[in-house]
Amino acid sequence: MTTPDTPAIRILLADDHALVRRGVRLILDREPDLEVVAEAGDGAQAIDLARTHEVDLAVMDIAMPRMTGLQATRELVALKPEVRVLMLTMHDNEQYFFQALKAGASGYVLKSVADRDLVAACRAAMRDEPFLYPGAVTALIRNYLDRVRHGEEPPDQVLTAREEEVLKLVAEGHSSKEIARILFISIKTVHRHRANLLHKLGLRDRLELTRYAIRAGLIEA
Amino acid sequence: MTTPDTPAIRILLADDHALVRRGVRLILDREPDLEVVAEAGDGAQAIDLARTHEVDLAVMDIAMPRMTGLQATRELVALKPEVRVLMLTMHDNEQYFFQALKAGASGYVLKSVADRDLVAACRAAMRDEPFLYPGAVTALIRNYLDRVRHGEEPPDQVLTAREEEVLKLVAEGHSSKEIARILFISIKTVHRHRANLLHKLGLRDRLELTRYAIRAGLIEA
DNA sequence: CGGGAAATGGGTACTGGAGCCCATCGACGG
């Protein structure tokens, strides 16, 4: 419990599924110290609402149309550094976890957690305590530390605009020839970008690029 | 509103994300005529619970671990034909939609709908009225449901067990060689199954098979 | 019993993905 005179945490809720937003809102609004003050259906809308509302915490889905949660987090943190961001995701995925932290998120919570944990994560994020979502994190951190010790820096996953463009097209099933025609570049350049993507993301082939793009919310399945 | 003496609709809620379950439950339990009597975290558990609980309606996510919502729906309908199934999904996808109907679902609701619509869909499903998510194709759906109920379902693109097995492995990124080793068959047979899959589903390559498998809930992205 | 479907496997050929080498050009920062 919190002290009665503590002002409620003002929350911006961003998720592309209205049903999920509604459910999460019901969960959060039951807490006296949490108050959902705005709801966004995509990343761009979340940024807009953050401009016009007084917000302490953004609870944001990682995969949203128009602008992914990761991208929105980057912009939001740049725009209003005092706003904390709690990433909400269905993916228990190491890559995502670090991407979220790199983007500036204060916490990372799976949709498979219980409602009490979500509430706890909100409060922890506001206290600048990293919320450790159940289970996996210990293994994640150990893994991460191991790789750092072995000099295997996790692959830098900052894609250039052009690479992201190519990634989308590849994942949508276009052949190199088609992509070359679409982007007005040669097939070889498509190959180069794709090779860079594979290397940067530590993936093996187009198929894994596709799954990555779907996970990242760049395209729909 | 419903008449006071109508017994509440007993609902089995199946979704792999505890947070979503909780939210949906809060939405449904606010209605006097709806009562969530059981929660399952995957398809197999949903079947188990359906055996041991009196259930009128199953609200089921289409993509779940262990057993997909589609598969669980098939088994549930076979096991207890009187139970209605409402598919809950984030995919606004025609393929999915018909797959769900084919599996025996009475309704199909996107997670992007408002909470009122979910409640309406539950009531509609119990009255054997198809709830239509974008509202467009009422007649088409009614027609289709009629045909299915009368057993006139044309075995459209039904995959064999072996084909589905191969599809999963392909979509998970395994090469032909790996699949051959896993299934103890020759590479040529893997090629043959995959070629059959491509023809049956009208797809072009492994990449599209992957996206199909993800849409169909056979694998996670 | 006969026919069809499913599962198995072989051959041959082409295409396209992917790894590896190379180079040029412009922008940006130290």
Add this chain to the structure above:
DNA sequence: CCGTCGATGGGCTCCAGTACCCATTTCCCG
């Protein structure tokens, strides 16, 4: 001003994926 990096493009090789041909075995159904 020079080095790095992103974007561009070419050549080369290897091999996996895909198409199209063929066959056998098993099993179920009419």
